[in-house]
Every structure is written in structure tokens, then in C-alpha cells.
Amino acid sequence: MAELTDNQWHVLIVEDDDINFEVLKAMFNTENIIARSATGNDCISYCESRRPDIILMSISLPDITGLEICKILRSNKATADIIIVFITSNSDDETQLSCWNAGANDFVCKPVNLSTLKKRLEAQVKLFRQTQLFKELSHKDGLTGVFNRRYLDNELPKLLALANRNKIPFCVFMIDIDWFKLYNDCYGHLSGDSCLKKVALEISKHLNRGSDALCRYGGEEFVCLLPGTDTEGALKLANKLVKHIHSQLIEHKLSPLKYLSVSVGVAVTDVCENLNEKAWLTAADEALYQAKHKGRCSFAIKNLERING
Numbered sequence: 456m457a458e459l460t461d462n463q464w465h466v467l468i469v470e471d472d473d474i475n476f477e478v479l480k481a482m483f484n485t486e487n488i489i490a491r492s493a494t495g496n497d498c499i500s501y502c503e504s505r506r507p508d509i510i511l512m513s514i515s516l517p518d519i520t521g522l523e524i525c526k527i528l529r530s531n532k533a534t535a536d537i538i539i540v541f542i543t544s545n546s547d548d549e550t551q552l553s554c555w556n557a558g559a560n561d562f563v564c565k566p567v568n569l570s571t572l573k574k575r576l577e578a579q580v581k582l583f584r585q586t587q588l589f590k591e592l593s594h595k596d597g598l599t600g601v602f603n604r605r606y607l608d609n610e611l612p613k614l615l616a617l618a619n620r621n622k623i624p625f626c627v628f629m630i631d632i633d634w635f636k637l638y639n640d641c642y643g644h645l646s647g648d649s650c651l652k653k654v655a656l657e658i659s660k661h662l663n664r665g666s667d668a669l670c671r672y673g674g675e676e677f678v679c680l681l682p683g684t685d686t687e688g689a690l691k692l693a694n695k696l697v698k699h700i701h702s703q704l705i706e707h708k709l710s711p712l713k714y715l716s717v718s719v720g721v722a723v724t725d726v727c728e729n730l731n732e733k734a735w736l737t738a739a740d741e742a743l744y745q746a747k748h749k750g751r752c753s754f755a756i757k758n759l760e761r762i763n764g
């Protein structure tokens with residue numbers, strides 16, 4: 456299966472009949488990982504722990520139907536985008552419609568024409584890759600490669616809802632490069648662009664938790680989303696970031712400090728409650744304004760304990 460072999464694909468065949476399983480398995484060359492589940496429950500636990508790329512699904516199984524399994528997998532974020540293709544012996548209208556309604560990517564009727572099945576899988580794989588690429592590009596800033604404003608606007612409300620529900624600490628940094636207009640004036644816009652990339656890279660080196668995210672907010676402003684970071688952690692991180700950027704000794708002749716620096720506005724709470732994204736970004740922006748007024752190359756902090764609305 457040439458189109459699937461430039462990456463190794465992980466295929467789960469959900470089939471209780473040994474002969475049918477062997478026929479389907481023979482379609483794939485040895486570079487692919489082929490697994491089998493003979494029951495619905497086994498399929499669900501397999502997908503939760505190993506997440507295959509493709510499932511070839513029989514409809515009738517000894518415990519739950521393939522249609523039910525498909526619905527369960529689609530409702531779980533971790534398994535929702537697995538490619539699921541039904542292999543059905545019943546091709547009546549009602550069965551076909553049930554497959555689509557359950558969330559199938561495609562289905563083929565028995566007796567299976569293996570060439571058709573291969574072609575259909577190749578088409579699904581191609582579509583999946585394109586969708587992944589599109590998702591990645593639509594959330595990334597073209598210049599710096601960090602997340603973009605669209606990602607921030609999508610993710611911040613979700614992260615806050617989770618933090619509010621679990622009453623965990625939450626923190627937002629708004630980071631702005633100091634005297635950046637003068638930097639562009641002095642070194643040119645292309646050097647300004649390189650400088651933005653370097654600053655993004657240096658900031659991202661300090662974000663070590665999987666849940667931390669760095670976004671370009673616009674122009675020379677960045678936002679860090681830091682779920683689980685409390686006041687003490689935020690103070691340490693902001694201090695480290697400000698010092699680290701200045702210690703890179705990126706020449707900035709027109710800055711009073713002679714080297715490039717950033718200012719950081721920190722909005723933080725130790726117990727997240729009833730806070731919406733607008734309140735957070737406003738607080739981080741106000742803190743940034745204070746940091747700028749302190750003379751730049753600095754940070755200021757705003758504690759948010761309870762802001763409603």
C-alpha cells in the first residue's frame with residue numbers, strides 16, 4: 456500500500472471472524488502495524504491506550520455493535536479523529552445511513568473489493584493529513600512559528616473554563632518588546648522580524664509545562680497562557696524571562712539599555728474563579744503598562760481574585 460508507507464500506519468481491524476481478519480490484514484505490507492480486536496469492548500480499550508490511525512470496523516460483533524463503538528470513539532476527544540471505515544455485509548439504505556450517522560469516514564460492502572478498499576483508505580489518509588496540516592497552519596503565526604491570535608482566542612476560554620471548574624491557579628503573561636519602533640528604525644524591518652523570531656524562541660525555552668502556550672498577540676506583543684501557575688511561580692518565571700532576554704545581549708543602540716529587553720505584564724490568581732478571558736487580557740495589559748512605566752526591562756503583577764462577568 457504505497458501511499459501509506461512513507462509513514463508507518465497503525466491499523467486496527469475490528470473483526471471477530473478469523474478468515475475475514477486474515478484477508479484484510481493481507482492488504483497491508485509489513486511496515487504497517489496491524490492489530491486486531493475481536494470484540495467491541497476490546498476495541499474501545501485498545502483505542503484509549505494505543506490510538507490507531509485507521510480502524511476497519513465490522514458492524515456485528517459479539518458484544519456491542521460497530522456503530523455504537525464508532526459513536527463512543529467520536530465522543531472522546533482523544534479518539535475522535537481516527538479514520539473509521541466500516542466493512543459491511545448489509546448494504547441496504549438503512550445500514551448505509553446508520554454508518555454515516557454514527558460518524559463513519561467511509562464504508563465498503565462485502566465481498567470486499569480490496570483494490571477499492573485500498574483506494575478509499577488512501578483517499579482518507581490524504582484528507583486526514585491535509586486536515587492536520589491545515590489545523591496546524593491555521594493556529595501558527597507565520598513569522599515566529601508560535602501560536603497565533605486565533606489559537607489564543609479559541610483556547611483561552613476553554614482553559615479558563617477548566618481552571619474555573621477545578622479551582623486551580625491560572626496565569627497570563629503579556630510580553631512586549633521595549634523600544635521596538637526604534638529597533639526597526641535603526642536596523643530595518645527585516646532585522647526587526649529576525650529579532651521577533653529570536654525573542655519568541657527565547658521565551659519558549661522557558662515554558663516547560665505541556666499545558667503552557669506561547670502566542671503572538673499581535674505586532675511585537677506575545678501572550679503566555681500558563682494554567683496551573685500560581686503567584687509564586689509567576690513571579691519567578693517573569694523575573695527569569697526579563698533577565699534572560701536582556702542577557703542575550705541583542706544590540707539595540709537606540710535603547711537606553713543598549714541591548715534588547717522586554718516588559719512583562721502578569722495577571723495571576725491562585726484559585727481561578729468566575730474570570731472571563733476579557734478580564735484576564737485586560738489585567739495583563741494593565742500590568743504591562745505598569746511595567747513599562749517602571750522604566751521597562753521589568754515586570755509588574757496584578758492579582759485577580761474574583762472578577763465577575
Ligand SMILES: Nc1nc2c(ncn2[C@@H]2O[C@H](COP(=O)(O)OP(=O)(O)OP(=O)(O)O)[C@@H](O)[C@H]2O)c(=O)[nH]1
Nearest residue numbers: 631632633634635636637639644645647648674675
Ligand atoms: N519588524 C517588525 N516590526 C513590527 C512587527 N509588528 C509590529 N512591529 C513594529 O513594532 C513597533 C511597536 O512600536 P510601539 O508600539 O510604539 O512600541 P515600542 O517602540 O516597542 O515602545 P514601548 O513598547 O513603549 O517600549 C512598531 O514600529 C511596529 O511597526 C513585525 O511583524 N515585524
